[in-house]
Amino acid sequence: MLDVCGARAAEDLFSHLPTDVRLHRPLDLPPGQSEYSIAAQFREWAERMGNGFASFLGAGVYTHFRPVVVDTIVSRGEFLTSYTPYQAEISQGTLTAIFEFQSMICQLTGMDVANASMYDGSTAAPEAAMMAVRATGKSRVLAARSVHPEYREVLHTYARYQGLPVAEFGYDADTGLADLAELEAKLDGDTAAVLMQSPNFFGGIEDVRAVAELAHARGALLVFLFTEAVSLGLLRPPAEADIVAGELQSFAISPTYGGPFAGVIAAKEKFLRQMPGRLAGETRDAAGRRAFCLTLSTREQHIRREKATSNICTNQALVALMATVFMSLYGKQGLRELAGQNLAKAHYLAAKVPLRFRAPFFNEFVAQPRGKSPEAINARLLERKIIGGLPLGRFYPELDGCLLLCATEMARREQMDLLAEAFV
Amino acid sequence: MIDKVRSHPTQNEPLLFEISSPGKVGYQLPELDVPPVVPESALGARHVRTEIEGFPEVSEVEVIRHFTRLSSWNYAIDLGMYPLGSCTMKYNPRLNEMVARLEGLAWAHPYQPEALSQGALEIIAALEAALREVTGMDAVTLQPAAGAHGELTGILLVRALLESRGNPRKKVLVPDSAHGTNPATAAMVGYAVQPIGSGPDGRVDLAALARLVDEDTAALMVTNPNTLGVFENGILQAAEILHAKGALVYMDGANMNALVGIARPGDFGVDVMHLNLHKTFSTPHGGGGPGCGPVCVKQHLEPFLPTPRLRRHGEEWTWDYNRPHSIGRVRAFYGNFGVMVRALAYIMAHGGPGLRNATIDAVLNANYLRKRLEPYFDLPYQAPNMHEVVFSDARQAQKGIRTGDIAKRLIDYGFHPYTVSFPLIVHGAMMIEPTETESKQELDLFADALIAIAREVETHPELVKSAPHTTRTSRVDEVSAARKPVLRWRPAPPRQAAD
Numbered sequence: 001m002l003d004v005c006g007a008r009a010a011e012d013l014f015s016h017l018p019t020d021v022r023l024h025r026p027l028d029l030p031p032g033q034s035e036y037s038i039a040a041q042f043r044e045w046a047e048r049m050g051n052g053f054a055s056f057l058g059a060g061v062y063t064h065f066r067p068v069v070v071d072t073i074v075s076r077g078e079f080l081t082s083y084t085p086y087q088a089e090i091s092q093g094t095l096t097a098i099f100e101f102q103s104m105i106c107q108l109t110g111m112d113v114a115n116a117s118m119y120d121g122s123t124a125a126p127e128a129a130m131m132a133v134r135a136t137g138k139s140r141v142l143a144a145r146s147v148h149p150e151y152r153e154v155l156h157t158y159a160r161y162q163g164l165p166v167a168e169f170g171y172d173a174d175t176g177l178a179d180l181a182e183l184e185a186k187l188d189g190d191t192a193a194v195l196m197q198s199p200n201f202f203g204g205i206e207d208v209r210a211v212a213e214l215a216h217a218r219g220a221l222l223v224f225l226f227t228e229a230v231s232l233g234l235l236r237p238p239a240e241a242d243i244v245a246g247e248l249q250s251f252a253i254s255p256t257y258g259g260p261f262a263g264v265i266a267a268k269e270k271f272l273r274q275m276p277g278r279l280a281g282e283t284r285d286a287a288g289r290r291a292f293c294l295t296l297s298t299r300e301q302h303i304r305r306e307k308a309t310s311n312i313c314t315n316q317a318l319v320a321l322m323a324t325v326f327m328s329l330y331g332k333q334g335l336r337e338l339a340g341q342n343l344a345k346a347h348y349l350a351a352k353v354p355l356r357f358r359a360p361f362f363n364e365f366v367a368q369p370r371g372k373s374p375e376a377i378n379a380r381l382l383e384r385k386i387i388g389g390l391p392l393g394r395f396y397p398e399l400d401g402c403l404l405l406c407a408t409e410m411a412r413r414e415q416m417d418l419l420a421e422a423f424v
Numbered sequence: 425m426i427d428k429v430r431s432h433p434t435q436n437e438p439l440l441f442e443i444s445s446p447g448k449v450g451y452q453l454p455e456l457d458v459p460p461v462v463p464e465s466a467l468g469a470r471h472v473r474t475e476i477e478g479f480p481e482v483s484e485v486e487v488i489r490h491f492t493r494l495s496s497w498n499y500a501i502d503l504g505m506y507p508l509g510s511c512t513m514k515y516n517p518r519l520n521e522m523v524a525r526l527e528g529l530a531w532a533h534p535y536q537p538e539a540l541s542q543g544a545l546e547i548i549a550a551l552e553a554a555l556r557e558v559t560g561m562d563a564v565t566l567q568p569a570a571g572a573h574g575e576l577t578g579i580l581l582v583r584a585l586l587e588s589r590g591n592p593r594k595k596v597l598v599p600d601s602a603h604g605t606n607p608a609t610a611a612m613v614g615y616a617v618q619p620i621g622s623g624p625d626g627r628v629d630l631a632a633l634a635r636l637v638d639e640d641t642a643a644l645m646v647t648n649p650n651t652l653g654v655f656e657n658g659i660l661q662a663a664e665i666l667h668a669k670g671a672l673v674y675m676d677g678a679n680m681n682a683l684v685g686i687a688r689p690g691d692f693g694v695d696v697m698h699l700n701l702h703k704t705f706s707t708p709h710g711g712g713g714p715g716c717g718p719v720c721v722k723q724h725l726e727p728f729l730p731t732p733r734l735r736r737h738g739e740e741w742t743w744d745y746n747r748p749h750s751i752g753r754v755r756a757f758y759g760n761f762g763v764m765v766r767a768l769a770y771i772m773a774h775g776g777p778g779l780r781n782a783t784i785d786a787v788l789n790a791n792y793l794r795k796r797l798e799p800y801f802d803l804p805y806q807a808p809n810m811h812e813v814v815f816s817d818a819r820q821a822q823k824g825i826r827t828g829d830i831a832k833r834l835i836d837y838g839f840h841p842y843t844v845s846f847p848l849i850v851h852g853a854m855m856i857e858p859t860e861t862e863s864k865q866e867l868d869l870f871a872d873a874l875i876a877i878a879r880e881v882e883t884h885p886e887l888v889k890s891a892p893h894t895t896r897t898s899r900v901d902e903v904s905a906a907r908k909p910v911l912r913w914r915p916a917p918p919r920q921a922a923d
Contacts, residue, residue: 001864005791010784013791014686016808018657021692027685028557032775035519042769045543046528050536057533060756067451069487071525074710077502078495081516083840084712085498088900089892090835093498094711097491100440103912107478113911117713119569122756150756157730157752161583161592161614205471234463236473256524257544258534258757259569260714272909278712283905286890286898295905301572301608302846306617311608313572318710321491328440328487329450332479340463341456347466348458360467382537390535413457 054415055387056349058364058406059201060121060148060227061258062250064338065410070252070325074318084278084314088293089285094317095292098280101324108229108327109244110237111266116278117320118312121247122151124263125195125225126158127276127310128245129166131265132193132221134274134309135242139164140191142220144178146171146200148227149395155195176202176357176366180210187218197225198238201395202357202404203346203364205235212240229323230408231362233330233339243267252326253319262319273299276310338409345407345416352420356402364406366392366399369423374403380422386415388422428504428869429838434896437493440480441913450484478915497896498711499840505866509812509843509855510603510651512681512703514786517773520707520766529765534757538742544761545741548734551768552718555699558779559677560690561720565729567759571678574698574717575609575645577730580751581696581721582643582672583613584728588749593642593671599628601652601847606645606676615642622849626652626805630661637669647676648689651847651855652805653790653812655682663693672696677720680704681859682787682810685780689720696721705767716763730754785860786811789867793858796871800878804850811859817852820881825888827852830877832899833891837873 007013014022033041055063074080078093085091085098098116105114118124129141141159143152145168152168159166169182178196187194194215198206208224215222224241226232229250238244249261267275273296281295301308330338342363356366367389369377374391381388393400407416463472482490499506506513524530532544552564568574579596586592595618596610607617618636623629628646637644644666648656656662663673675689675697681704683689689697701707702715709715721729731750732743743758774782787810794803794813802818817827831841831854843855858867880888892898 001788001792004795005788006795007791010788013784013787013808016657017655017687018660020660021687023560023686023688023691027776027779029554029771029776029779032778033772035773038519038769038772039523041772042523042526042529042547042765045547046523046526048543048546049528049532050540051528051531053536053540055533055536057535059535061533061535063531063533069450069484072488073491073495075521076492076495078498078500079491079711080521080708081501081506082498082711083506083508083511083513083709086844087499087831087835087841088902089832089895089897090497090499090840091711092897093494093496096437096439096494096497097711099911099913103439103441104479106912107476119573119713120755123569123573123754148756150753153731153753154755157580157754158612160752161580162612163614205467233476234467234472236471254525254530254762255533256530257532257541257761258759259755260716260760260762262714272911279909279911281905282910283901285900289897291897291900293900293902293905295902295909295911298906300604302604304608305604306607306611308604308608308611311572311576311605311612312570313605314570314713314715316710316714317712318708319714321711325487325491328480328482328490329484331444331449331451331481332476333447333481334449334451334453335476335479337453338451340460341453343463343466344456344458344461347461360471362467378537382540387533387536387540409453416458 050387053385053387056389056405056407056419057387059390059404061255062228062406062408063255063410064230064250064408066252066254067329069329070322073325074322079318079321085294088291092292095280097321097324099282099292101320102280104327105264105266108232108237109266110239111244112269113272114264114266115275116280117315118263118265118277119316120259120261120263121227122154124245124265125151126155128223128243128265129155129193129195131243131271131274131276132223133164135271136192136221138190138192141166141193141195142186142191143168143195144197146176146178146202147195147197147225148201175359176204177206177359178211180214184214187214187220189218191218191220193221193223195223195225197227199228199231199362199364202366203361204357204359205362208238209240228362230339230342233335234343243271248323251323253322260316260319262316262323274309276312278315341409345409345411349405349407349416353423363408364404366402367405368402373401377422381419384418386419388419426837431894434496435493437490439913440482440490441478443486444480444482446481448481448483450482450487504838505858505862505870506840507842507856507858509857510678512857512859514706514859515861516706516708517770520769523769524762524765542741545734547765547768549741551764554771555718555720558684559697559720560688562723563726563729564718564720566716566718566764567730567755568717568719569755569760570715571698571700571717572605572609573754574719575605576612577719577754578674578696578698579609579613581725581728582674584751585725586642594640596642597636597644599646601650601849602645602647603676603678625807626654627656627658628662630658633662634665637665637671639669641669641671643672643674645674645676647678649679649682649810652814653809654805654807655810659692678703679811682783684783686783696725701763701767706770707763707766714760714763716760782860789858789860789862792867793856793871797874800875812855812857814850815854816850817854821852823881823885825881825885827854829888829891833877833888834873835892836894839870839873
């Protein structure tokens with residue numbers, strides 16, 4: 001090969017680089033290791049984690065059972081080691097799966113169209129807000145304080161330099177649900193979007209219709225966010241929303257210390273052209289057979305460059321495929337039954353501890369221990385190999401002393417009993 | 425005639441919704457060990473849905489067959505060379521998949537106590553350190569979820585630094601050879617995009633750069649090597665021009681596979697850059713994600729990095745949220761940790777010398793293909809290339825055959841096509857990046873295939889024009905897909921009874 005290239009040594013291929021840009025020493029990294037020793041090192045790291053602990057953490061990342069079939073499918077090299085399906089003729093597998101994903105997301109959310117996925121829920125939220133800004137020609141965004149705090153942080157980062165002022169409205173101190181009076185007072189004719197989440201960060205089920213009515217009355221769009229996708233197995237789809245943005249981690253995507261996950265944006269048909277991200281569409285091949293391809297790419301950065309709807313390039317195809325396989329396995333009946341188990345577990349636990357808010361909830365709720373700090377309770381639980389709830393003072397100073405608890409189908413009765421004992 | 429492939433039947437498979445029938449399930453749930461709750465009474469009837477209309481009902485074996493059949497319709501690195509230029513489609517070692525699925529890592533909750541997260545934090549710290557060494561930069565954030573997300577983060581950092589100096593400035597310079605994400609990113613951060621032309625050698629025109637850079641310039645976004653696979657030899661001078669006016673150099677690290685162990689952006693004037701762990705560090709592309717787009721900066725940008733930052737506190741690692749100058753979060757939690765695990769495993773397997781050898785092999789493979797293909801295809805830029813080479817269809821276009829046609833014909837020869845029609849500065853571009861993980865045998869089969877196609881263009885142009893011929897799906901009508909978008913399945917309307 002060197003002969004063909006006219007080089008004596010492979011090093012010669014770099015001789016055209018200016019000397020002063022070259023690195024004149026070896027990289028200061030250890031020599032390569034064997035498969036055996038790398039596996040051993042990672043096992044050692046993995047041991048210094050929460051192995052064997054039961055967990056009642058939720059707050060945007062949920063511990064659900066992952067059917068074995070999911071990994072069987074996503075480990076197939078044809079899915080794992082392919083690229084974005086630009087060449088439709090040899091990418092029909094990925095494209096068909098994306099089309100099915102988009103269809104099922106529409107069925108779940110009650111929206112007309114869904115994209116091929118986003119990085120995650122926290123980045124889908126600001127992208128949805130920007131979509132509303134483009135669609136309405138207005139600039140202001142109002143976000144509920146009961147939206148996941150880290151999602152709101154990402155929203156503020158994205159909005160900062162786009163002439164997109166973000167204001168927040170609070171929650172009712174009694175119910176923990178969005179404060180509709182404050183929302184109404186803060187809504188004005190320049191508001192492009194109202195962002196709400198349900199179940200909200202405190203686990204409460206928001207009144208989507210009421211928020212939608214207020215937003216629409218002032219010409220703003222309703223952006224509905226969700227972090228716990230399993231709730232959609234039982235909860236009425238947010239059909240009054242204009243745009244839905246959410247996180248699919250609950251659909252067989254392991255928590256993995258926070259990622260990779262898959263977000264998604266779905267919307268009413270009329271907002272399709274403002275949608276960021278990839279879209280797969282149905283078409284025909286030269287022989288007239290059904291086929292799929294990426295479509296409407298004139299919205300995207302590789303065609304529109306600085307005029308694109310977003311700089312977004314890839315989606316989260318493999319992770320979205322996990323969610324697709326999950327939805328296929330559970331299906332119409334299973335998702336409802338799974339959601340029902342979550343509902344039952346969380347209500348079993350909630351009956352044993354003092355609650356902070358009075359509102360319907362799905363699998364998460366805020367507890368307010370009496371005479372004990374959340375930290376003291378969590379410390380006691382750790383001794384019993386249980387990771388307790390999330391102390392809320394960190395995100396909501398006014399909720400210092402409260403903790404957010406989540407019970408999924410993975411929570412066992414005896415662990416919940418132990419958890420409740422720690423409150424006493 | 426074609427050595428690499430022959431046809432075999434693939435299974436047909438309807439959509440999930442079309443194989444669905446009422447009552448079928450593919451799941452089992454454990455016995456409920458608490459009393460059941462009636463949804464309507466717990467949630468209120470108005471919050472409860474009756475059913476998920478249209479949702480599929482299929483069995484486990486149907487799910488396995490469905491997706492296995494779908495998978496057989498995909499091309500993949502595991503099947504052969506995937507020479508998409510600027511995408512760095514290299515082999516994805518399976519050890520990395522195994523370690524990412526270890527229970528302690530895969531099931532770690534981002535809010536679990538730091539005392540129960542030390543293994544993950546050590547992995548993040550080790551990866552940050554390795555990337556600092558590879559790039560020659562001072563600090564790294566692993567929070568961005570993908571390359572374009574890293575770009576957004578990087579330009580936000582530029583803006584934050586300039587604002588702290590009193591003036592965010594107005595424009596970002598982007599070479600005409602750049603990826604589309606670069607101008608789209610600059611626009612998202614509120615900058616006007618000023619394109620810069622490339623010189624006759626395909627490199628950024630330094631004279632034009634010197635004319636364009638002024639006190640309104642925030643940064644130059646430069647890909648190095650650029651999208652022609654050509655190293656920007658004037659990068660030090662370019663950096664001087666920008667720095668003299670108080671502007672910054674942003675490097676798009678999409679092509680870092682050409683530089684690891686050979687040259688470091690931190691040593692040639694770059695202030696901020698992003699990497700793509702799914703390119704250079706071999707984490708699987710997965711049909712388009714997940715990725716991870718770390719941003720590496722020099723010290724003057726460190727205070728602005730996204731919150732939180734990893735810190736050593738005595739014997740333990742901890743997250744530091746007290747970052748008053750930070751641009752804020754760009755993503756919830758800490759980024760795509762599972763991708764970081766895979767990238768670190770890759771770095772550990774190669775070690776310093778191995779990473780450098782990979783770079784050398786990647787550049788050797790691209791140069792070998794250049795030499796083999798140069799007699800048959802037009803090479804618009806003669807400058808030495810690094811890890812990829814860009815031909816044009818100029819010769820074949822005389823017969824009416826374009827780069828897209830040649831690409832489709834490559835499929836019949838058993839290869840995924842190169843990147844078609846990019847970079848935009850090459851009319852009819854054929855952008856080829858073999859990566860280091862292809863053997864000489866595979867490279868020769870690929871070169872032989874392209875040479876055979878060049879001959880077909882002379883003798884049977886219609887054969888190329890109507891390719892592919894051997895795939896289960898023939899050429900797909902992308903125009904009608906966009907004209908009348910069908911983006912979801914809907915049940916067929918009920919059949920009308922015959923009158």
